[in-house]
Amino acid sequence: MSSKKVERLLYRKQKITLRNGLSLVWEHRPASQSVSITCVVGAGSRHDFPKKEGLAHFVEHMIFRWQREDAVSPLFRSILESGGGIDGETGIDTTIFRIYAHKDDAVDALRCLARLLSGIPDSAEAAVREKAILREELNLFGEDEKDHLQRVKFRLMGASEALQHSTGGTHRRIKQLTLEDAHAFHSRYYLANNMILCIVGNLNVEELREEMEAIFSSLCSGELEPNPPWQVASGPGIQFNTTAPHCALFFFFNCPNLRRESVAAVELLHDLYVGTQHARLCHRLREEEAVVYMVDTHMGISRDYGTMDIFTTTEPKNAARVVSGVLEEAQALCEKKLPPDEMDRLKNQLIKGRLLAFELPFFASEWYALRDFHLAPDIPSDLVTWRRDIEAVTVEDLTRTAREIFRPENTFAYIVGSVNIFRRYRIRKLLRRFSATQG
Numbered sequence: 001m002s003s004k005k006v007e008r009l010l011y012r013k014q015k016i017t018l019r020n021g022l023s024l025v026w027e028h029r030p031a032s033q034s035v036s037i038t039c040v041v042g043a044g045s046r047h048d049f050p051k052k053e054g055l056a057h058f059v060e061h062m063i064f065r066w067q068r069e070d071a072v073s074p075l076f077r078s079i080l081e082s083g084g085g086i087d088g089e090t091g092i093d094t095t096i097f098r099i100y101a102h103k104d105d106a107v108d109a110l111r112c113l114a115r116l117l118s119g120i121p122d123s124a125e126a127a128v129r130e131k132a133i134l135r136e137e138l139n140l141f142g143e144d145e146k147d148h149l150q151r152v153k154f155r156l157m158g159a160s161e162a163l164q165h166s167t168g169g170t171h172r173r174i175k176q177l178t179l180e181d182a183h184a185f186h187s188r189y190y191l192a193n194n195m196i197l198c199i200v201g202n203l204n205v206e207e208l209r210e211e212m213e214a215i216f217s218s219l220c221s222g223e224l225e226p227n228p229p230w231q232v233a234s235g236p237g238i239q240f241n242t243t244a245p246h247c248a249l250f251f252f253f254n255c256p257n258l259r260r261e262s263v264a265a266v267e268l269l270h271d272l273y274v275g276t277q278h279a280r281l282c283h284r285l286r287e288e289e290a291v292v293y294m295v296d297t298h299m300g301i302s303r304d305y306g307t308m309d310i311f312t313t314t315e316p317k318n319a320a321r322v323v324s325g326v327l328e329e330a331q332a333l334c335e336k337k338l339p340p341d342e343m344d345r346l347k348n349q350l351i352k353g354r355l356l357a358f359e360l361p362f363f364a365s366e367w368y369a370l371r372d373f374h375l376a377p378d379i380p381s382d383l384v385t386w387r388r389d390i391e392a393v394t395v396e397d398l399t400r401t402a403r404e405i406f407r408p409e410n411t412f413a414y415i416v417g418s419v420n421i422f423r424r425y426r427i428r429k430l431l432r433r434f435s436a437t438q439g
Contacts, residue, residue: 013368013382014206018213021193021221025368025381026205029361034084035106035201036361037099038369039113043189044093045167046160046227052181054134054169057090059182059190061130062120064088075108086112090167092150093227093302094373100362103202110215113197117190118218120182127179134174149414153252153307156412158233192219198369200361230304236431237412240424247316247417251326254410255299255306263375264389265401266306270299271350272398273333274310281310281329289325291318301374308405319419320426327434330406334438337395351387358383408435 015025048055076086084101097116101109154163169177197216199205205212232254255266274281274297285292296311314322338346357363364383371381411434415427 015372016205016209018192018216020217020219021191022216022219023193023196023372024199024205024212025196025372026199026203027201027364027368028204028206029201030204032202032361033103034361035101035103035109035199035203036365037101037106037109037113038198038362038365039097039117040196040198040369040373041095041097041117041190042093042194042224042373043095043185044091045165046092046162047185047189048162048165048169049181049185051173052177053165053173054167055177055181055185056095057168058130058134058174058177059120059185060088060090060095061134062127062182063116063186065121065123065126065130066115075112079105079109079112084109092163092167094370096366096369098362098366106199106201106203107208107211107215110199110212114215114218117195119190120186122179122183124179127177127182131174131177134168135171138168138171138174149250149309149311152239152250152414153309153412156233156237156239156252156414157235157254157307159231159305188222188225190219191222191224192216193221194224195219196369196373198365198372200365200368227304232305234409235411236408236435238428238431239414240419241414241416242418244416245418246313247319247415247419248311248313249319249322249326249416250414251310252412252414253308253310253330253405254412255308255405256410262397262401263301264386265393265397266308266405267299268346268350268390268393269333269398269401269405270297270308272338272346273329274308275299276349280333281325284329285312285322285325289321291315291321291325301370303374316417316419316423319415319417320423320430323413323415323427323430327411327430330402331434331437333402334399334406337399340395343395343398347390347393351390354383354386406438408438 013025013027015023017023043056043059045053045056079086079099079101082102082105084099084105086099088095088097097113099109099113148166151164151166154160235254271279273279274295276282277286277294279295282295285295292312292314294312298309298311300307300309310326312322358367368381375381408431411431413427413431419427
């Protein structure tokens with residue numbers, strides 16, 4: 001049997017909408033011993049009420065207070081004792097809840113999730129305790145590096161204030177949060193039609209349709225408030241922070257075409273440019289010039305914006321060489337067409353990597369859920385269609401996508417470390433040259 005036929009049988013994603021508006025995505029894997037459940041809620045830090053930074057994170061913490069409730073605690077304990085796990089994560093656009101359980105505990109896991117999502121405990125004492133825990137979290141970790149970079153990125157790009165503040169909030173703002181704030185936030189955003197639930201593993205949802213309706217019947221639908229329009233300043237933009245002894249460089253490329261049908265070309269371009277340790281930028285900066293140890297990257301996708309982010313560290317004396325490498329490799333992708341054999345290798349590499357990752361149910365459930373939530377309806381969110389779209393990308397598509405993304409107005413940089421005034425001047429000069437060439 002061919003690999004494509006196997007994929008159609010193994011990765012057969014299905015989707016229904018329950019009567020209350022909850023989108024339910026699942027993939028049945030009869031041979032699996034586990035079930036992975038991911039629920040994405042459209043409620044993140046950008047939705048915090050004015051002057052209530054940290055509210056979305058506070059609500060997530062309050063939701064998990066249900067674990068201590070007598071009616072729910074035995075179910076949680078059963079899942080954890082059989083080797084499963086339960087966790088949550090608050091981001092900029094979403095809050096994600098994950099449950100990983102043995103197949104025999106799958107229905108109990110769904111009941112737990114439904115109880116978590118249905119509301120928050122009406123306990124002033126619990127609210128006081130969770131705020132104390134949030135403040136201790138800030139004391140222990142300070143501002144998360146990822147949080148800090150997101151704030152810097154959106155500030156450089158001129159995005160709205162809601163995108164610029166910290167997910168975890170501040171000590172002062174956390175202290176001011178109230179139980180009433182949490183209830184109001186939950187009522188506004190924790191709506192069935194503002195969630196996507198994905199189940200991957202040994203659970204046949206089709207046979208349990210009515211039971212699923214009953215389990216999640218406590219969730220209500222409502223009118224959703226649209227996010228503020230995505231507006232971005234025109235680059236190139238650069239900011240230096242010379243207070244740190246080490247040197248770290250961050251590049252953010254605004255990717256407007258992540259929101260269109262060319263998302264497959266963007267994924268291939270990302271892999272070719274920086275997505276793996278053998279990508280062009282990584283090979284140049286590490287193998288050829290030996291000025292970095294590694295190049296890290298993230299492709300951020302939301303319903304209304306997309307960015308390609310690059311991060312690396314080096315010695316201050318090499319900062320300009322790294323900047324030159326980033327800009328020159330981007331420019332080369334705009335000017336030189338990829339040879340057909342390299343294009344085939346690139347596609348094969350991306351597809352094999354995704355197939356390997358899909359062996360893990362928790363990866364598959366989160367991939368399905370996030371793509372369904374973030375991407376436009378006409379962009380594929382199942383693996384078979386995704387593969388077909390990747391294979392259909394041409395060399396011309398890749399070059400055109402590079403020219404749309406790697407433009408001066410989409411380019412922003414944040415450089416941390418003791419980079420002296422002469423090196424800062426050289427870096428600015430490199431950006432001006434990039435603007436003149438690509439403009």
